[in-house]
Each structure stands twice: as C-alpha cells, then as structure tokens.
Amino acid sequence: MQKIRKGDKVVVLAGKDKGRSGEVLQVMPKEDRAVVRGINVVKRHQRQTQTAEAGIISKEASIHLSNIAIVDKDGKPTRVGFQVVDGKKVRVAKRSGEVIDG
Secondary structure, eight states: OOOOTTOEEEEEOOOOOTTOOEEEEEEEETTEEEEESSOOOOOOOOEOOOOOOOOOEEEOOEEEGGGEEOOOOTTTTTOEEEEEETTEEEEETTTTOOOEEE
C-alpha cells in the first residue's frame, strides 16, 4: 500500500514550487515519483503530428515523493501512517490521527 495515491491533495515541501499545493495525477512507485497538477511545469518543444500541433507546450513533470506531503484537514502537511480498522489496513494522518479517504 502506498502512502501517496492518485487523487490525493498534496503540498510541495522543497523545490521551485515550495508551499504550493495540487492534486496527484499519476504516481510512479518504481521511480518514487509523482505528477502533480500545476506543479513543476516545464516547457517542451513538440514536433507536429497528425493529431498534435507543433510548438512549445507546457506540461507537468514528475516530482520526487520525498518532496511532497499529504495535506491534512487544517491545510498543513502531514506524514502518513497505517492502522488496521475493522479488519482493513487504512492510511492515517500522523498530525490529526484521522483516517485518510481514498
């Protein structure tokens, strides 16, 4: 079970977007990286294809999992722990102790 999953609201702890938050679009567990909406936006030169226009496009690049943290109910970053509740393993916010939906 992963601590950060697709759809989680996260805040950036380090890097050029420090302090900004966004939603996780994709998680790459083998590389320990995630793509977050509106975070780590880079410009890429794109060649024209049958479906896409040529030009410079902006897209989100992946960010390392150690540089993001899940946002707690009070809007501050929290670490994630695990507990067994009703026979199911669930994610728990260390800051508030609440179960993280997902």
